[in-house]
Amino acid sequence: MNQAENPSQYMTRNSGNESIVYDPKIDRTLHRRLRALKQGKAKRTKMAEQRTMMDYAKPTLTGAASSIERPAIAANNFEIKSTIIQMIKNTVQFCGLANEDPNTHIADFLEICDTFKHNGVSDDAVRLRLFPFSLKDKAKTWLNSLPAGSISTWDEMASRFLAKYFPPSKTANMWNDITTFTQQDGESLYKSWERYKELLRKVPHHGLLVWL
Structure with missing residues (x-):
């Protein structure tokens, strides 16, 4: 008291x-x-x-938060060079179109990310910082529409990306193309075999056994 x-x-x-x-x-x-x-x-x-209603209508930074929660970096003097970002923008871009291959996009993106390493900096920290630069148009809009901070690892990012742009329906269609594949008239065996391997490459999760 x-x-x-x-x-x-x-x-x-x-x-x-x-x-x-x-x-x-x-x-x-x-x-x-x-x-x-x-x-x-x-x-x-x-x-x-x-x-007032005006107070509620005023925009805030809350809605502008990124969907990616980037891992903290303890290393000193870490910097992603602008040349790397420009390289991704010039050579690895995914727009979200139906004819684009999301698996190829991820493979090409990782190829660039793996060209440089920095002590004390994880692969996730680098990849999550660079991946937004590899998207544009509809794909970039999709990434920005995800809940703020909903992605914190590269595995989560890749899984969400593939689930969006390689849905089960697309897998089923391409799996059907693989299982019903035939050699075209006038097509050499070599070209037919290369075309078949390209189908397999586009669906790495096809689940078909090698002998089959």
Whole structure:
């Protein structure tokens, strides 16, 4: 209890080295403090209600948060060179079109990322920082539409990307192309074999056994 409120209503007794304050009107003090708490809460509620529609309509940075939660980097003097970013923008771009191959995109992207290493910096830290630069148009819009901070590892990023641009329906269609593959009229065996291997490469998760 705070004796400064009304010193006359409190009694003090010593117990060893400690002072015990006794309030003979404890019920009244409790009600007074509860009333003060309620008044403070009501005041805060009123202030919140006084926000105008304009206040709620003002844009904030909350909605601009990235869907990627990039791993922290403890290494000193780490920097991704602008030449690497420009190389990705010039040579590895995925727009989200139906005829694009997401598996090839990831393979080409990782090929560039693996060209440089930095002590104390994980592969995830590098890949998650660079991957947004490899997307544009619809694909970039898709990445930005994901919940803020919903991706924190490269495996999560690759899985979400492939689930979006290589859905089960596309897998089923390409699996059918593989299992019904035939040599075309006038096509050499070599060209037919190369075309078949290209189909397999585009569906690395086809699940067909080698002997089959």
